[in-house]
Structures are given as C-alpha cells and as structure tokens.
Amino acid sequence: MNTSLLIASSGVRAYQGKLDTIANNISNVETTGFKRRAAVFSENLTVSIQNQTDQQKEVGRLTPAGIRTTFGSRIAATALDLTQGVPKQTEQPFDFMVEGNGYFQVRRTTGTITEILYTRGGAFLQTPVGDGRFQLVNAQGDVLLDQNGNPIEMSKDQEFVVASDGTIAGTNQRIGMVDFSNPQLLKGDGGVYRLTGGDVNLITTDYQIRQGFLEASNVDLNQEMTEMIKAQRGYQANARALSYADQMMGVANGIMRS
C-alpha cells in the first residue's frame, strides 16, 4: 500500500477537524458567554524501517540505524480558551456578567431527571411560579440557582438589585457561583456546560457580578479568519499530497504496459 496516501489523508482529516473547530467558533461570535476552542495538532505513530543492517557500509551517516517515518498528524485536543470576554451593556435587570473566574449554576429538568449544569451566559428571563413570584431561567428554560442550590426566586413587586458578589438586595439569596478544579473537563451542550470530571467548588471570591451587562463571546473574528486561511491552505496542501500519492500509484501501475 502507498504509505503517503495514508499520511496525506490523516493530514486532510486533521485539518478538517481544525476547520470544524474554527467554524464553530465563528458561528458563536455573538453567543453570550461563549468560550472559543483551539484545535491542537499532534504527530501520529512512528515506525522504524530497518533499511541497511550493515552500519559500517554507511560512512557519514548522522543518525542511529533505520529510517523513521511518522504516519501523519491528528487533532490531539481542542482546548477551551478561558479568556474573559468583553462586557456588553444591555441595561436589562436580569442580565449578569461574570468578571473573573466562576460559572452560574442552572438546573435542568428533563422529564423526571434533574441535573445541574454550568454556564457563563448570563442572560436570564423571569418565569412565573405562582403567587406572584418569579424564578430566573435561561433561554433553554434552565433555572438559575443560589448558593444553597435552590432556585432564585422573587416577588413581582420587589426591586431586583444584585451586588457585585451576587447577593440579591433584600433577601438572603446570593447567586451561587462555582469554579472547577479543571475547567478543561467541561463539555459544551448548547450554551451550558456539563462537567465530565474533577471537582466543583462554591466560590465567594475571585469574581464580580455585573448586573445589566452580558459577557460577549471571546471569539476574535480576525484571529479566527487568519486561522481559517491557514487551515484551508493546509487542507489544500494535504489534498495536493493526496493527489501526488495517487499519481505515484498511477505511475507504478504504468510499469507494466498492456
């Protein structure tokens, strides 16, 4: 089998993965609290071919015996870039922005299953729960939780003011902020994150909550476009290599003329 065909196809596949990551970043350039991901390339497995066992016949050889080819590249990881997004003023009382570390906790109820999810997207809406009382929910209907894991609730006529540490004026509730031992283990699920490992800790410092602001996505369109050009050209070069491998196989096939 023609090895360069396999190597080139691994390169094409890796670049496809990078393009997918960039496309996702670009499509979320306006998503509140979105954190971009960066694709990381890595080399693949290496084989050592023993091509000349007689060392003394290779005068002037620089490297240890054998020849070593790596089988292309792959996407090793898509690391979450946790840089702070810029603030976007909205003047909405239920929009919050986290400055610094920390994530909001929201509770999602699907049928009989409830789970706690995490988000940086601070755009919330009121939803009535009866008796003229309201809870805060995000666009997916997940309920915002306080420091004790209870839904944040208020009455209709109450003025809603949130201090920078998350405390809601006139109540004993505080927006519960959490941080993770390893934020890289968060898995995105449409605007919210699900934790796949590590610890969750309730935090009281290292963050400030700004009411009336939203955290814009940390995607920089200039940077993504530059990366996209690079990825596209890389894809192209590897596709070219693929066609070279095909040409070589064609040449090999042509040895025997009919």
Place this chain on the structure above:
Amino acid sequence: MLRGIDTAASGMIALQRKQNALTNNLANVETPGFKQDSSPLRSFPEMLIERITNAENSGSPTKIGILSMGVYNQETIPLFSQGSLQSTNNPFDVAINDQALAPVLANGQAIQPSAFFAVQTADGSLQLTRNGQFSVNENGQLTTSSGDLVLGKDGNPIADQELSSGDVSIQSNGDIIVFPGDPARARTIGSLGIMVVNNPNELIKKDNGLFELNGADASMLAQTLPTGLQLHHKMVEQSNVDTQSTITEMMANIRLYEANQKVLQAYDKTLEQLNTIGRV
C-alpha cells in the same frame, strides 16, 4: 539478466520512501514543535567489475570499472532548527528558544545543540519533545497533548492540585508559579526539566512527536539553563516545515519516480525484443 532493472526498481522504492517523509512533513505543518525530516538518498555499495578472462595476456584480469547497484533512502534526519514562536492564550503553553545555544564541537564538526522538554511515557521511559502545548489531567499532573507526564528538574512528574486552576506563570528559567498575581497564595510548585542534547542527530524519533536518547536519564536534566536558552510562556513553537519547498520537492520527486518507471519500461521493451528473436 539485465542489471539495470533492479537499479530502476530500487530507485522507485527509495523515492517512494522519500515521498512518505515529505508527505509527513506536509501533514505536520501545524504540529507544534515538529521538526521537518530530510531524507537523503544513498547509493548502494559500489562493486568493481572485472573481465572474467583476459585474452591478451596471462596477468590479472583487466578492471572494467565500478558499478552501482542502485539507491536507497539512507536515513531520515530531523532538522532541529528553531521554529517561529506564536503567542496563544493557553496558560500551559511553553516554547523553547534554543537558537542562541553555543555550538558544541564533536568529531571535528561544530554541532548546534538542541534543548527538549523531558516527559515520562505510559511505560515509564524518559523521552524528549519540543511540543510545549501542555495541559493538566484529572490528577493535577502536567501532561503533553498525548497524555505523557511532563518531568520537572528533579526527574519527577510535575503535579499540583492548584495547577489546573490555570492561574499559572512559567518563568524563563522554567519555574512554575501558581497564583502569581496574589502574593498570599503565590508559590513555586516546581520547575520544568529541560534536557540539552549536544548532538541531536543521535535522537531516535518515536510516536506522538517524542524523541528518545539512548542512555538518557533524569540526572541529565539541566539544573540551571545554559545561556542562550530561554523558555517563553503562553507561546508555542511552530513546526519548522516550509510548505513551499516541500511541495516543490514532492513535485520533483514524482517526476524522478516517473523517470525510473520509464527506465523499467525500456528494460521491459528490451526483454520483449529478446523474446521475439526465437519466435518461429
């Protein structure tokens, strides 16, 4: 049998291997810390041919000359030149800049030494890499993107529960400080182990961008970095592959491959002619 037919075939095999190395360089244009391979071709050991019988006199047989029996891809030599540095936002990215290291004299030749991060693979062996795009695993250990543990100067994996917070500063001498902005909590949790290899050509390339040095052990990790060697935090070293020249070389390579095929065909034609002689 015609000698040249095997020579032409050996040419095709050698060029195929060279093409593999070039394709691999191209596939790793964006792999951090990748070092491009060059693959020099070498002639097979030459043979001296001489006439079997000598009609003129009874002396030693007349020498006709030397004959080469073909070519093979001798070695793949990684080119350890410095890749350019690109800044990133990842708190665990470190790049080595060893461009200014003083050349070392070996076998009468001045060789540019190369510096590497030391990692411990799953089987416990010590290997080297230039890919400084690290992350932290669930045990708080600093790892490479393929999961190998990054070693500190003391030869042990760098690990700390507070490492994964991402609030990290890596100094140019390799010291890792967590919470650098908060004097109350700031502390040094370790220092990156760097190995300076005087003759990088002795390295054996392994999987996932790692290199192995025979006889390397943790005591060889530099305690203080030599002058001319710096670490850069929040930077990655890009691959040193030159796309344009790689593509050009690949194009030339295909044509050479094709030329060898034509030689094979010419031999085929000759043999075909030979076969027609005896036809009745």
